[in-house]
Amino acid sequence: MTDTYDVIHSVLTTTFKIPEDLISPDRTLEQLEMDSLALAEFALILQERLEVRVEEEHATRATTLAQVTEHLDTLRARSVTAP
Amino acid sequence: MTPRAPVAITGLGLITPGGEGTAATWEAVCAGTGTAAPDPALTGLPVDFSCRVPLTDDELDRRVGRRSWRMGRPAKLAVLAAREAVRDAGHRPADWDGARVATLLGCGIGCVDKWEEQARRLDGRGPEFVSPLAIPLALPNLGAGEVAIDLGARGVSLAPATACASGATALALARDLLAADVCDVAVAGGVEAGISRLSTTGFWRMGALSGRTAEPAGASRPFAADRDGFVMAEGAGVLVLERVADAAARGRPPRALLAGCGATTDAHHPTAPSPDGREAEAALRTALAEAGLDPHDVDHVNAHGTSTALNDAVEAELVSRVLPHRPSVTAAKGVLGHALGAAGGIEAALTVLTLEHRRVPPIANLTAPAPEFDLDCVVKAPRRQDVRAAVSHSLGFGGHNVVLALTRP
Numbered sequence: 001m002t003d004t005y006d007v008i009h010s011v012l013t014t015t016f017k018i019p020e021d022l023i024s025p026d027r028t029l030e031q032l033e034m035d036s037l038a039l040a041e042f043a044l045i046l047q048e049r050l051e052v053r054v055e056e057e058h059a060t061r062a063t064t065l066a067q068v069t070e071h072l073d074t075l076r077a078r079s080v081t082a083p
Numbered sequence: 084m085t086p087r088a089p090v091a092i093t094g095l096g097l098i099t100p101g102g103e104g105t106a107a108t109w110e111a112v113c114a115g116t117g118t119a120a121p122d123p124a125l126t127g128l129p130v131d132f133s134c135r136v137p138l139t140d141d142e143l144d145r146r147v148g149r150r151s152w153r154m155g156r157p158a159k160l161a162v163l164a165a166r167e168a169v170r171d172a173g174h175r176p177a178d179w180d181g182a183r184v185a186t187l188l189g190c191g192i193g194c195v196d197k198w199e200e201q202a203r204r205l206d207g208r209g210p211e212f213v214s215p216l217a218i219p220l221a222l223p224n225l226g227a228g229e230v231a232i233d234l235g236a237r238g239v240s241l242a243p244a245t246a247c248a249s250g251a252t253a254l255a256l257a258r259d260l261l262a263a264d265v266c267d268v269a270v271a272g273g274v275e276a277g278i279s280r281l282s283t284t285g286f287w288r289m290g291a292l293s294g295r296t297a298e299p300a301g302a303s304r305p306f307a308a309d310r311d312g313f314v315m316a317e318g319a320g321v322l323v324l325e326r327v328a329d330a331a332a333r334g335r336p337p338r339a340l341l342a343g344c345g346a347t348t349d350a351h352h353p354t355a356p357s358p359d360g361r362e363a364e365a366a367l368r369t370a371l372a373e374a375g376l377d378p379h380d381v382d383h384v385n386a387h388g389t390s391t392a393l394n395d396a397v398e399a400e401l402v403s404r405v406l407p408h409r410p411s412v413t414a415a416k417g418v419l420g421h422a423l424g425a426a427g428g429i430e431a432a433l434t435v436l437t438l439e440h441r442r443v444p445p446i447a448n449l450t451a452p453a454p455e456f457d458l459d460c461v462v463k464a465p466r467r468q469d470v471r472a473a474v475s476h477s478l479g480f481g482g483h484n485v486v487l488a489l490t491r492p
Contacts, residue, residue, distance in 0.1 A: 017149045040215035047162060048212075 002076065004050065005069045011045050023065070052076050057067035086375030089490065091256050091330040091337035093420040094172025094323030095432045096164035096272075100134035100316055104167060108429075109436050112418050113465045115445040117300035119314045119420055124196065125377070127284055130292045132299035133278045134316035134420030136160060152408040153216055154229055155194030156276035160425075161226035162233050164319035165270050169234060172323035173335050174268065176234045184236035185266035186227045187257050188321070189249025189273040191424030191479075196279035223424075226274040226319070226440050238266045246479030247387070249273050250320060250427030251487055255344035257324045267329060272321035272428025277351035283315050289354065291391055303421070304448035305388030305414035306395050306460055313389040316420030320428030322435070341471075342490045345369030349482030352451070356393060356478060366484040369475060374488035375474055381410050381488075383443055383473040387433040389415025389421055398476060399456035399470055410461040411468055415438075417447030427477035431487055434475045438491045443468050 007027065018032050029039060039061070042067045043054045052075035059068055097104065100118040101111025111118065122133040136143075141160045144151035151159060165186075169176065187423045201217040219225055225243035239260065243252040250273020257269035257449035285290045295302035303314040330337055345366035349357040356363070371378060384402055386396060402412060415433050422429060435444055443466045452460045469492070477485045 033149070037215055037219070041152070044212070044214055048374060053211075057381045 002073050004076065005065070007048070007049050008065060008069060011042065012048065014019035015045060025069070026064055028062055028064050029059065034061065044071065050076060052079055067077045084369070084372040086341065087373045088262065089327060089340035089342040089374070090261050090324050091327045092322050092324055092339045092341055092435055093330050093335050093337055094168040095191065095338065095435060096168030096171065096321040097319070097429060097432055098136055098144070098160050098164045099318035099422065099429055100136055103138060105432065109296055109433070111435060112415050112444040113442065115418060115447050115463065116445045117303055118301040118418055118433060119121045119302050121299060122278065124278065125280060128249040128280060128284055130283055130287045130294060131296060132302065133283070133313070133331050134314055136317055138435045148240060152228070153219060155197050155220040155225070157190060157194050157226045157228040157274050159319065160276055160319040161188055161230050161274040164272070164274070164321040165230040165234060168270060168321040168323045170283045173388065174323065179268065181235040181237040183238055183267040184234065185238040185257065185260055186231040186236045186240035186242065187271040188227040188230060188254040189245065189253040189427065190223040190226055191244060191249050191275055192277040192282060193219060194220050195221045195277050196281050197221060199279050199281050202317055228268060234270065236270060244424070245483035245485070246419065246481050247423050248427055248477035248479035248483040248485045249424035249474065250429065251300070251347065251426065251431065251477035251485035252483065253489055254322065254341065254431055255346055255485055258341050258344055261324060261326050267319050269324040270321060271324055272319065272431070273425040274319040275423040275425040276317040278315045278317055279425060281409065286315065293390060301448045303390045303417050305386065305446050305451050306452040306456055306458060309394065309451035313392050313416065314420035316422040318422040318425045318429055320425055320430070320432045322428065322432060339438045340490045341487060342492055343372065343374030343488035344371040345373070345486045348483045349484065351482055354436040354480045355483065356397045360397045362482070363397065363401050363478060363484040366486040367401065370474060370486040370488040374457045374472070375488065376488060378406050379408050379455060380404050380472050381474055382468065382470040383410050383437060384412045385430050385437070385473060385475040386412050386414040387476040387478045388446070390416060394478060398478070399452070399458050411443050411466060412458045412460045413443050413450060414446050415444065417449060428463065430475050431478070431489070434473050434489050438470050438489060441467060441469050443470065
């Protein structure tokens with residue numbers, strides 16, 4: 001269990017001012033009204049917080065928060081085990 | 084020149100270093116105490132103080148709502164001031180014909196603090212770390228753009244940039260667009276939140292800023308013999324304008340009339356005012372002629388009064404030459420500092436309040452004008468005065484001169 005989802009949750013509430021009750025793992029970014037500009041900023045903030053770079057196709061408007069979390073967890077695991 | 088039809092001012096919205104909202108700003112300006120204070124963003128610089136709107140970014144965000152994440156501070160201030168002005172005018176954006184609503188918000192420099200932050204990211208960390216918001220945050224027209232989105236105002240919109248006259252230029256344009264039937268309602272004024280380490284240092288290098296670091300609240304002192312420059316400030320001043328007949332038709336008495344506008348250009352120097360003030364005088368005379376006023380009809384001058392040596396000397400000479408009957412003079416920058424592109428909007432709103440309340444706020448930090456100025460400056464306490472006609476001056480780098488003539492309905 002990582003803190004990835006918690007970080008995503010906190011970025012969505014603090015930076016993007018999304019009401020907490022709208023956020024759940026099965027929501028897509030589109031359902032949270034994240035447009036392309038928002039997604040690009042979202043990716044940059046996650047990169048700074050988690051030190052891994054989200055690939056664009058893993059954070060589209062159709063992606064759910066659970067899927068973003070999973071993708072980031074994979075990247076994070078890889079970066080820890082990498083030599 | 085034949086007089087032109089006045090337009091009705093039906094709503095005011097202010098967010099300034101004096102406070103959030105028109106009432107708070109008016110109270111602070113009437114109290115006559117400078118609002119400048121040490122600014123943490125400017126720590127370590129030769130001029131390390133400014134006049135800030137007393138709300139943090141978080142507090143602004145809560146008021147603006149969900150779209151605040153993509154806005155710079157100027158856009159947030161603009162949205163809040165515009166909402167207040169529209170509410171005050173009794174308009175409901177849900178009901179109006181947005182295609183006939185114009186948004187004209189002057190802005191001098193835009194969100195330069197965020198721009199500088201992105202430049203540091205580019206240099207320090209590389210292109211991948213530059214925010215995709217770098218451009219929308221910095222564009223000076225995005226105050227107008229976000230206000231239009233917030234209000235559903237789909238008519239003409241623009242952000243005139245005439246430096247420190249931008250807010251007044253927007254109001255003069257609004258009058259013209261209403262007269263030309265290009266719109267039915269104009270949400271117009273100025274916004275600025277351009278206090279940054281580089282902008283402050285740049286103005287300091289020009290010799291434009293007060294260096295009273297030991298006494299910031301006393302630094303801005305328009306028309307004082309010992310004035311030494313202006314104080315950086317931020318804020319927004321937005322007015323709702325409409326044709327007099329339209330305001331009457333919906334049962335809204337105007338708070339005041341914008342009766343005349345004069346705009347001229349020195350064509351002399353990029354930053355220094357023309358020493359003879361002849362073009363500023365032409366702007367004043369045009370505004371009066373359009374309003375059908377003779378110079379001696381002017382009861383009150385809301386001066387540009389920046390507290391710089393040059394501006395105040397040229398402006399004092401202009402007032403005493405064209406208006407020798409000594410109308411009362413105030414200058415809000417003593418209290419609020421110089422909000423650059425917002426100043427013309429803020430000061431037009433304050434002039435409306437003077438007409439309404441028959442009350443002229445004092446110039447902060449002034450006991451008497453410099454002895455060479457033949458001016459009736461209001462000092463120490465507000466003066467009760469039956470002001471029926473007033474002018475508001477705005478003079479900007481670039482040689483822009485804008486004078487608005489306002490009258491009681």
